[in-house]
Amino acid sequence: MSEAVSRPTLEAVAARAGVSRATVSRVVNGGDGVREPLVERVRRAVEELGYVPNQAARSLVTKRHDAVAVVIAEPETRIFTDPFFALQLRGISKELTAQDNQLVLLLTEGRDDHARVARYLAGGHVDGALVFSLHLDDPLPGLIEGAGVPTVFGGRPGWSGGSKSAVYVDCDNRGGAEDAVRHLVGLGRTRIAHITGPLDQTSAADRLQGYRDVMGETDPRLVVASDFTPSGGERAMGELLDRCPDVDAVFAANDLTALGALRVLRERGRRVPEDVAVIGFDDVLPVAGQTEPALTTVRQDIEEMGRLMARLLLSTLNRGQSPTGAPTGVVLPTTLIRRATA
Amino acid sequence: MSEAVSRPTLEAVAARAGVSRATVSRVVNGGDGVREPLVERVRRAVEELGYVPNQAARSLVTKRHDAVAVVIAEPETRIFTDPFFALQLRGISKELTAQDNQLVLLLTEGRDDHARVARYLAGGHVDGALVFSLHLDDPLPGLIEGAGVPTVFGGRPGWSGGSKSAVYVDCDNRGGAEDAVRHLVGLGRTRIAHITGPLDQTSAADRLQGYRDVMGETDPRLVVASDFTPSGGERAMGELLDRCPDVDAVFAANDLTALGALRVLRERGRRVPEDVAVIGFDDVLPVAGQTEPALTTVRQDIEEMGRLMARLLLSTLNRGQSPTGAPTGVVLPTTLIRRATA
DNA sequence: GGAGGCGGTGGGAGCGCTCTCGGGGCCGTG
DNA sequence: CACGGCCCCGAGAGCGCTCCCACCGCCTCC
Numbered sequence: 020m021s022e023a024v025s026r027p028t029l030e031a032v033a034a035r036a037g038v039s040r041a042t043v044s045r046v047v048n049g050g051d052g053v054r055e056p057l058v059e060r061v062r063r064a065v066e067e068l069g070y071v072p073n074q075a076a077r078s079l080v081t082k083r084h085d086a087v088a089v090v091i092a093e094p095e096t097r098i099f100t101d102p103f104f105a106l107q108l109r110g111i112s113k114e115l116t117a118q119d120n121q122l123v124l125l126l127t128e129g130r131d132d133h134a135r136v137a138r139y140l141a142g143g144h145v146d147g148a149l150v151f152s153l154h155l156d157d158p159l160p161g162l163i164e165g166a167g168v169p170t171v172f173g174g175r176p177g178w179s180g181g182s183k184s185a186v187y188v189d190c191d192n193r194g195g196a197e198d199a200v201r202h203l204v205g206l207g208r209t210r211i212a213h214i215t216g217p218l219d220q221t222s223a224a225d226r227l228q229g230y231r232d233v234m235g236e237t238d239p240r241l242v243v244a245s246d247f248t249p250s251g252g253e254r255a256m257g258e259l260l261d262r263c264p265d266v267d268a269v270f271a272a273n274d275l276t277a278l279g280a281l282r283v284l285r286e287r288g289r290r291v292p293e294d295v296a297v298i299g300f301d302d303v304l305p306v307a308g309q310t311e312p313a314l315t316t317v318r319q320d321i322e323e324m325g326r327l328m329a330r331l332l333l334s335t336l337n338r339g340q341s342p343t344g345a346p347t348g349v350v351l352p353t354t355l356i357r358r359a360t361a
Numbered sequence: 362m363s364e365a366v367s368r369p370t371l372e373a374v375a376a377r378a379g380v381s382r383a384t385v386s387r388v389v390n391g392g393d394g395v396r397e398p399l400v401e402r403v404r405r406a407v408e409e410l411g412y413v414p415n416q417a418a419r420s421l422v423t424k425r426h427d428a429v430a431v432v433i434a435e436p437e438t439r440i441f442t443d444p445f446f447a448l449q450l451r452g453i454s455k456e457l458t459a460q461d462n463q464l465v466l467l468l469t470e471g472r473d474d475h476a477r478v479a480r481y482l483a484g485g486h487v488d489g490a491l492v493f494s495l496h497l498d499d500p501l502p503g504l505i506e507g508a509g510v511p512t513v514f515g516g517r518p519g520w521s522g523g524s525k526s527a528v529y530v531d532c533d534n535r536g537g538a539e540d541a542v543r544h545l546v547g548l549g550r551t552r553i554a555h556i557t558g559p560l561d562q563t564s565a566a567d568r569l570q571g572y573r574d575v576m577g578e579t580d581p582r583l584v585v586a587s588d589f590t591p592s593g594g595e596r597a598m599g600e601l602l603d604r605c606p607d608v609d610a611v612f613a614a615n616d617l618t619a620l621g622a623l624r625v626l627r628e629r630g631r632r633v634p635e636d637v638a639v640i641g642f643d644d645v646l647p648v649a650g651q652t653e654p655a656l657t658t659v660r661q662d663i664e665e666m667g668r669l670m671a672r673l674l675l676s677t678l679n680r681g682q683s684p685t686g687a688p689t690g691v692v693l694p695t696t697l698i699r700r701a702t703a
Numbered sequence: 704g705g706a707g708g709c710g711g712t713g714g715g716a717g718c719g720c721t722c723t724c725g726g727g728g729c730c731g732t733g
Numbered sequence: 734c735a736c737g738g739c740c741c742c743g744a745g746a747g748c749g750c751t752c753c754c755a756c757c758g759c760c761t762c763c
Contacts, residue, residue, distance in 0.1 A: 026485060028748095028749055029749065029750065029751095030750095038712080039712065040714090040749090041713060041714080041752080042712065042713075044750070044752085045712090045751095048751085052710075052711065053712085054710090054712095057711090057712090069483075071484040072749085072750080073421070073748090073750070074417075074485075074486050075417045075418075075420035075748090076417075076421050076718090076749035076750040076751090077749080077750055077751075078417035078718095079417045079421055079719065079720085079748090079749080080717080080718045080751045081718090081750085081751070084417070104447070105446070109468060113468075116474075121486070122466045123463055123464065124450070124454065124465075124466045126450070126451060126458075126464075132458075135458070143413070144416050249651055250651065309591055309592065370718095371719065371721095372719080372720095380743085381743040381744075382719090382720080382721090382743085383721080383722080383742070383743060384742060386720070387721095387742090396740095396741070396742090399741090399742085414720075415718090415720070417718090417719080417720090418719035418721090419719080419721075421719080421750085422721045422748050423720085423721070423722095423748090424748085
């Protein structure tokens with residue numbers, strides 16, 4: 020095709036409407052303080068010329084970018100197994116779009132990428148960042164704090180980086196776990212096991228804590244470490260059955276883990292829920308709704324968490340570098356969804 | 362914290378290094394035509410001041426943004442069930458990162474969003490776009506063509522929009538399907554069914570075509586329409602068994618569909634692969650590797666497709682608005698992965 | 704009826720960068 | 734030894750926009 024025809028500028032619109040650049044600018048940015056007939060004339064000129072503001076020029080002077088970075092640091096392949104991130108992204112995207120912000124996606128793998136991300140954020144290309152930093156030892160939060168960019172975390176961050184006042188959105192992992200385990204107790208189960216997630220992630224650690232809250236001192240063999248994946252769930256369930264053949268309930272750290280556990284239980288001839296009751300966490304529908312039997316689980320509204328993260332960040336940006344009164348953590352409630360496995 | 366301290370400018374670096382702005386600019390952009398001692402001095406000044414170029418100012422004059430939009434138009438919730446997009450995103454992200462480009466993610470749902478996306482692309486915020494437009498009747502390709510932004514499509518686009526020369530990356534859906542069906546024939550199966558994907562997507566249509574290529578005229582009841590989801594696969598398999606109890610093989614349009622089919626086959630007491638052989642498509646690992654029994658499937662390298670899309674777009678951008686000799690479609694090969702179900 | 708005020712508009716500077724252009728060293732050549 | 738050419742470097746303009754400030758006309762109030 021032809022060379023990209025240079026798009027019309029403010030100047031051109033001004034000329035066509037017979038007003039000054041300043042007036043056009045005012046109209047484009049809301050039209051306050053401009054009299055109606057002029058507004059109308061400018062609007063028409065904009066329309067006719069197909070004028071679209073040049074974001075670069077605007078940013079240059081306003082120092083705003085109307086763009087937010089989303090940083091997903093997940094070396095593992097979990098992103099691709101678990102609909103979790105996709106759902107959260109959707110929530111974020113909706114909210115950003117609604118407020119005319121763009122979403123710049125930064126996927127990282129490995130340490131080199133961390134430096135790159137930090138540099139990018141420090142470079143002032145975006146107004147803020149939404150960060151999923153799932154590991155306790157992750158250097159990213161520290162680096163980001165150094166970059167001086169307003170940030171909201173997805174999930175309660177670990178203690179690293181000395182970020183005493185990190186803003187984050189999370190669900191009530193501990194409370195949800197307590198509900199699940201209490202439900203199992205209510206069913207009369209006595210040998211209730213827990214397959215944990217990776218304990219260097221606060222979500223997994225908090226769910227374990229919830230289990231402990233209800234169970235108190237318990238047979239240590241009933242707690243098996245795993246990693247939020249179906250195959251991890253299989254391994255853990257296998258171990259569990261070997262060590263404690265009398266187990267009569269399992270609280271799995273997430274749905275994917277529960278999926279693996281169910282598979283092994285079936286293989287080993289245990290009936291669910293008659294012999295062993297199972298509860299998951301997340302209520303990721305395509306997973307939880309379709310196991311055999313249907314999985315009882317703890318629901319968290321993942322999309323809403325994403326939306327909330329974005330909303331929190333944008334409101335911070337709008338009132339300029341969050342004052343002291345800002346919330347440091349927002350924790351969303353969870354609900355126990357009873358299906359067939361418990 | 363304090364107000365964001367204004368970051369150092371080229372001017373500041375120049376002053377510190379005792380050179381002109383132009384020289385600093387040259388060094389920052391590769392350092393060609395600047396003598397070594399000066400380069401060194403400028404580098405040090407950059408380092409000491411922590412200088413990062415202001416992208417907005419740069420874009421204003423270069424008219425480049427070093428950013429690419431990724432448009433995912435998927436009204437259905439497929440994004441969240443199928444690791445497909447996540448994998449492709451990862452490939453795209455890697456390639457863009459390697460070439461210092463940013464990824465601006467545009468998620469759309471519904472028609473209003475289309476206009477928004479078109480406006481954004483036309484607004485010249487990005488240098489190009491990678492678009493996943495999966496439906497034949499999707500107006501998006503047309504809109505995007507109108508926006509005049511270099512674009513590479515993920516998957517062969519439908520015929521809409523008159524885009525006679527759309528650049529796209531796809532896998533060999535038809536050939537892969539042929540391989541799968543031919544394999545089933547080779548196993549001595551005679552009543553080979555196909556559960557299709559949504560036929561308004563070229564990938565699904567092409568796979569059906571591949572099935573037909575090998576099977577020729579066949580009992581129409583052996584072809585059942587579905588939608589790429591596990592539950593759709595269940596429904597279709599149920600129908601199939603009702604209509605053709607003698608079916609002895611199923612080629613499912615994707616792995617998720619095969620998953621649902623397997624579930625129903627087990628429920629109905631059919632042994633796999635003894636009574637009914639099953640083949641999927643995609644080789645999405647966490648799914649295909651973990652069915653019971655392990656799924657035979659047609660592999661496509663999804664991440665590589667993403668990487669290729671990005672590479673294609675960037676090379677187009679670098680030589681300025683793709684000349685006529687450019688490739689209009691790149692089709693990646695597929696491989697049949699034999700596991701236990703066929 | 705004139706001064707003060709105020710809402711509305713235009714002029715101009717400048718955001719931080721790139722890029723063209725011209726000048727000044729330094730080399731090679733006649 | 735002088736002159737042309739080449740290679741580096743610096744000065745300056747200008748990308749498209751916002752925002753400050755000055756200006757102008759009209760309304761109000763004394």
